[in-house]
Amino acid sequence: xxxxxxxxxxxxxxxxxxxxxxxxxxxxxxxxxxxxxxxxxxxxxxxxxxxxxxxxxxxxxxxxxxxxxxxxxxxxxxxxxxxxxxxxxxxxxxxxxxxxxxxxxxxxxxxxxxxxxxxxxxxxxxxxxxxxxxxxxxxxxxxxxxxxxxxxxxxxxxxxxxxxxxxxxxxxxxxxxxxxxxxxxxxxxxxxxxxxxxxxxxxxxxxxxxxxxxxxxxxxxxxxxxxxxxxxxxxx
Amino acid sequence: xxxxxxxxxxxxxxxxxxxxxxxxxxxxxxxxxxxxxxxxxxxxxxxxxxxxxxxxxxxxxxxxxxxxxxxxxxxxxxxxxxxxxxxxxxxxxxxxxxxxxxxxxxxxxxxxxxxxxxxxxxxxxxxxxxxxxxxxxxxxxxxxxxxxxxxxxxxxxxxxxxxxxxxxxxxxxxxxxxxxxxxxxxxxxxxxxxxxxxxxxxxxxxxxxxxxxxxxxxxxxxxxxxxxxxxxxxxxxxxxxxxxxxxxxxxxxxxxxxxxxxxxxxxxxxxxxxxxxxxxxxxxxxxxxxxxxxxxxxxxxxxxxxxxxxxxxxxxxxxxxxxxxxxxxxxxxxxxxxxxxxxxxxxxxxxxxxxxxxxxxxxxxxxxxxxxxxxxxxxxxxxxxxxxxxxxxxxxxxxxxxxxxxxxxxxxxxxxxxxxxxxxxxxxxxxxxxxxxxxxxxxxxxxxxxxxxxxxxxxxxxxxxxxxxxxxxxxxxxxxxxxxxxxxxxxxxxxxxxxxxxxxxxxxxxxxxxxxxxxxxxxxxxxxxxxxxxxxxxxxxxxxxxxxxxxxxxxxxxxxxxxxxxxxxxxxxxxxxxxxxxxxxxxxxxxxxxxxxxxxxxxxxxxxxxxxxxxxxxxxxxxxxxxxxxxxxxxxxxxxxxxxxxxxxxxxxxxxxxxxxxxxxxxxxxxxxxxxxxxxxxxxxxxxxxxxxxxxxxxxxxxxxxxxxxxxxxxxxxxxxxxxxxxxxxxxxxxxxxxxxxxxxxxxxxxxx
Numbered sequence: 001x002x003x004x005x006x007x008x009x010x011x012x013x014x015x016x017x018x019x020x021x022x023x024x025x026x027x028x029x030x031x032x033x034x035x036x037x038x039x040x041x042x043x044x045x046x047x048x049x050x051x052x053x054x055x056x057x058x059x060x061x062x063x064x065x066x067x068x069x070x071x072x073x074x075x076x077x078x079x080x081x082x083x084x085x086x087x088x089x090x091x092x093x094x095x096x097x098x099x100x101x102x103x104x105x106x107x108x109x110x111x112x113x114x115x116x117x118x119x120x121x122x123x124x125x126x127x128x129x130x131x132x133x134x135x136x137x138x139x140x141x142x143x144x145x146x147x148x149x150x151x152x153x154x155x156x157x158x159x160x161x162x163x164x165x166x167x168x169x170x171x172x173x174x175x176x177x178x179x180x181x182x183x184x185x186x187x188x189x190x191x192x193x194x195x196x197x198x199x200x201x202x203x204x205x206x207x208x209x210x211x212x213x214x215x216x217x218x219x220x221x222x223x224x225x226x227x228x229x230x231x232x233x234x235x236x
Numbered sequence: 237x238x239x240x241x242x243x244x245x246x247x248x249x250x251x252x253x254x255x256x257x258x259x260x261x262x263x264x265x266x267x268x269x270x271x272x273x274x275x276x277x278x279x280x281x282x283x284x285x286x287x288x289x290x291x292x293x294x295x296x297x298x299x300x301x302x303x304x305x306x307x308x309x310x311x312x313x314x315x316x317x318x319x320x321x322x323x324x325x326x327x328x329x330x331x332x333x334x335x336x337x338x339x340x341x342x343x344x345x346x347x348x349x350x351x352x353x354x355x356x357x358x359x360x361x362x363x364x365x366x367x368x369x370x371x372x373x374x375x376x377x378x379x380x381x382x383x384x385x386x387x388x389x390x391x392x393x394x395x396x397x398x399x400x401x402x403x404x405x406x407x408x409x410x411x412x413x414x415x416x417x418x419x420x421x422x423x424x425x426x427x428x429x430x431x432x433x434x435x436x437x438x439x440x441x442x443x444x445x446x447x448x449x450x451x452x453x454x455x456x457x458x459x460x461x462x463x464x465x466x467x468x469x470x471x472x473x474x475x476x477x478x479x480x481x482x483x484x485x486x487x488x489x490x491x492x493x494x495x496x497x498x499x500x501x502x503x504x505x506x507x508x509x510x511x512x513x514x515x516x517x518x519x520x521x522x523x524x525x526x527x528x529x530x531x532x533x534x535x536x537x538x539x540x541x542x543x544x545x546x547x548x549x550x551x552x553x554x555x556x557x558x559x560x561x562x563x564x565x566x567x568x569x570x571x572x573x574x575x576x577x578x579x580x581x582x583x584x585x586x587x588x589x590x591x592x593x594x595x596x597x598x599x600x601x602x603x604x605x606x607x608x609x610x611x612x613x614x615x616x617x618x619x620x621x622x623x624x625x626x627x628x629x630x631x632x633x634x635x636x637x638x639x640x641x642x643x644x645x646x647x648x649x650x651x652x653x654x655x656x657x658x659x660x661x662x663x664x665x666x667x668x669x670x671x672x673x674x675x676x677x678x679x680x681x682x683x684x685x686x687x688x689x690x691x692x693x694x695x696x697x698x699x700x701x702x703x704x705x706x707x708x709x710x711x712x713x714x715x716x717x718x719x720x721x722x723x724x725x726x727x728x729x730x731x732x733x734x735x736x737x738x739x740x741x742x743x744x745x746x747x748x749x750x751x752x753x754x755x756x757x758x759x760x761x762x763x764x765x766x767x768x769x770x771x772x773x774x775x776x777x778x779x780x781x782x783x784x785x786x787x788x789x790x791x792x793x794x795x796x797x798x799x800x801x802x803x804x805x806x807x808x809x810x811x812x813x814x815x816x817x818x819x820x821x822x823x824x825x826x827x828x829x830x831x832x833x834x835x836x837x838x839x840x841x842x843x844x845x846x847x848x849x850x851x852x853x854x855x856x857x858x859x860x861x862x863x864x865x866x867x868x869x870x871x872x873x874x875x876x877x878x879x880x881x882x883x884x885x886x887x888x889x890x891x892x893x894x895x896x897x898x899x900x901x902x903x904x905x906x907x908x909x910x911x912x913x914x915x916x917x918x919x920x921x922x923x924x925x926x927x928x929x930x931x932x933x934x935x936x937x938x939x940x941x942x943x944x945x946x947x948x949x950x951x952x953x954x955x956x957x958x959x960x961x962x963x964x965x966x967x968x969x970x971x972x973x974x975x976x977x978x979x980x981x982x983x984x985x986x987x988x989x
Binding site: 133138141149156160 | 250253254261264270271272273289290292294347350351355359362363365366380381382383384
């Protein structure tokens with residue numbers, strides 16, 4: 001009974017991590033689609049600032065009536081359009097987030113169903129080839145939370161963006177960049193690869209060389225993050 | 237099974253915001269916890285809701301908690317070396333929540349203004365998704381770096397119970413959106429400041445703040461404009477600032493404080509601009525709720541314009557006046573000013589419409605001191621022998637600040653003594669008495685009359701039993717048995733004149749009287765009083781009286797009053813300094829009334845308390861206050877003849893006591909006291925000496941003993957161990973009595989005719 005439950009849990013986890021790997025690619029793709037839009041948004045901010053400063057009255061263009069407000073209106077329109085596009089992109093991010101949270105919820109529900117039958121020790125058992133169920137569940141939850149938080153931060157940034165405020169527009173690409181949680185991203189990538197393809201680690205571990213510099217790349221990500229160093233030590 | 241304790245370690249950075257608590261697997265098994273299931277941690281100071289996760293290194297005995305969802309004060313508990321026993325961790329069931337009501341704390345007012353409510357609601361919903369929450373817990377979402385900082389869970393849906401899991405389907409209603417600063421100030425308000433003996437003023441201020449807020453309609457209907465300003469007047473240290481802070485906290489108003497020095501700028505116009513800014517700030521804050529603009533030490537900001545010639549100063553005053561006029565009924569804020577020198581304020585400030593009400597907070601009276609001491613010592617570990625009523629009686633003239641200094645000093649003494657190992661950790665009466673020596677009432681600091689003298693007991697004065705009794709009657713009895721005085725309609729004498737030949741212990745008697753009753757003792761001499769400037773002496777005397785009254789009951793001792801005052805009948809110098817000082821003295825002793833600023837305590841309404849012992853105690857205190865609110869003047873002279881008659885009539889120096897030269901028995905008693913420390917030969921007969929020293933004053937007798945001792949050293953050697961009778965006799969021969977029969981007769985008949 002217990003082994004059956006454990007294997008079904010393993011199976012579900014493995015599937016989730018495969019989904020996670022795909023999700024990560026699509027997530028990064030969506031993000032990279034956003035960045036040129038944000039750069040243009042920053043440019044619009046720059047133009048708006050230039051418009052504010054430009055001495056239009058002293059140029060030949062002074063013949064045009066209401067030039068400054070008109071130009072400003074155009075720029076605002078463009079900014080609005082860009083923000084609209086960005087929000088469209090975030091809906092892609094949202095769907096990815098929802099997918100991941102559904103995955104995690106499914107796994108946790110499965111665990112909850114079998115929780116009484118499963119012994120804690122069996123969930124904590126790690127082997128050289130395979131991380132423990134508890135670890136994988138933790139990673140899955142981490143990944144889900146990562147998407148959740150990332151999406152939330154980006155959404156708040158876009159929603160609170162005010163096209164009227166020049167400096168707000170100008171700094172938006174930088175702020176967008178600063179939201180990217182590089183370490184979290186690395187962790188996700190590493191975890192996804194590791195959990196979905198545990199066998200790939202096998203030969204390295206058998207060699208018994210576990211100094212961080214010589215561990216293969218899926219491990220290195222994690223080790224550099226400093227997060228799961230203890231896991232490695234405890235495996236030894 | 238022995239109870240296992242887990243050591244709390246700081247959280248791993250990766251677990252931040254995950255609501256996980258990491259335990260060892262064995263601890264999880266023994267508690268029956270499953271991975272990722274919700275648990276509640278109940279410590280003595282607060283609760284925290286987490287999900288149980290095994291530690292990644294599977295080590296036992298440690299606990300790491302992410303306090304994402306916890307009660308308010310939980311984070312402050314997470315200090316190092318905290319131990320949590322397993323019984324404090326419990327698994328809880330968390331059904332999915334259908335709907336939840338939350339308050340949101342955001343970073344800035346700007347964000348609150350610019351974001352529509354539905355957006356904040358969306359964000360909060362996203363933030364709470366997947367979080368286990370409990371009622372009255374605070375969800376901390378600062379780690380996300382968004383403007384939303386805290387989410388306070390107000391109420392869950394009834395069917396779910398106290399704890400639950402928030403899912404995507406939970407409907408969230410946002411109640412209040414607060415800024416972080418306001419939230420912090422509201423949290424502080426719960427720990428209110430203890431205030432003793434200020435109930436009436438407190439109620440008045442509260443009413444002023446609450447009235448326009450709670451009944452705006454009624455006020456409008458009546459066509460009333462709400463009072464907008466209060467001026468608090470009182471000597472330093474009575475708790476004006478503390479009062480305002482505590483009232484503001486209780487009402488839940490926000491407080492904007494103006495400090496004079498901060499406002500004043502160096503550039504022309506800067507001070508006015510700063511003032512305007514502060515009023516603007518208060519107006520902004522008043523949109524949020526009731527608001528108090530507190531101007532501490534307003535005398536520095538708004539001095540009299542007529543007196544000063546500095547134009548910038550006058551402009552600032554004018555700006556303040558116009559700003560105070562400009563507070564419309566729309567802006568719901570109250571201006572409270574505090575000062576201890578109301579006379580230096582610009583008169584234009586003190587009219588209705590600006591400061592509508594003036595509240596005088598006086599030096600606390602006995603029962604107020606008692607309640608102040610009560611509230612101060614409520615958090616101290618007192619031993620049983622501490623009698624707060626006795627302490628309150630002793631601390632006449634002490635204001636709140638002095639009393640808190642006294643308590644602090646006593647506590648420090650207790651710590652010091654307990655560190656020496658002799659006593660327990662409680663503060664006892666002996667600590668208070670020790671501290672009492674150190675802490676002087678602040679109203680007496682810089683007083684000219686304050687004297688430090690060695691206390692003398694009645695027993696150290698030989699003879700004069702009748703005089704002692706009279707002094708006790710007029711000084712000690714009103715303090716000790718006030719209810720008897722009130723019962724018989726007696727009032728204590730205003731002043732006492734001791735007269736008699738020189739050297740007959742008049743000064744010593746007064747010292748003993750001061751020592752035996754716990755009252756302030758001020759002594760003044762001509763050196764303190766007279767000054768080369770016209771009017772200075774009078775001012776100094778008036779000041780002395782003011783201070784004595786502030787610390788009442790007090791004794792004001794005027795030694796050699798004849799030289800101090802002189803008589804008006806003595807026409808040689810009709811407008812001399814002495815005559816003017818005399819007129820001040822007469823006025824102060826028997827004037828029309830007191831200045832309003834000198835009011836003692838706050839006006840009390842009599843209320844009937846239940847419980848007879850309380851009432852009795854209360855009455856006792858009341859009597860004490862009625863009987864002892866005045867200053868007793870004690871004057872001493874050996875030329876009573878030259879004292880102005882006006883001073884000697886009842887109501888002024890109404891008790892005139894003759895201190896006679898010592899008779900035979902008194903001389904014997906004096907000699908006994910003087911030779912107490914002297915080794916006498918067997919043959920010395922003090923009685924014989926007493927018989928031979930007719931017309932000797934007390935001072936003479938003391939001198940006689942000294943002379944005899946000196947003579948012994950001179951005649952025998954430095955090693956002499958006893959004083960023989962012959963030396964007394966020998967020194968007696970060389971001395972003359974300082975009194976004469978004629979003199980004594982003169983004194984005796986002075987007030988007889």
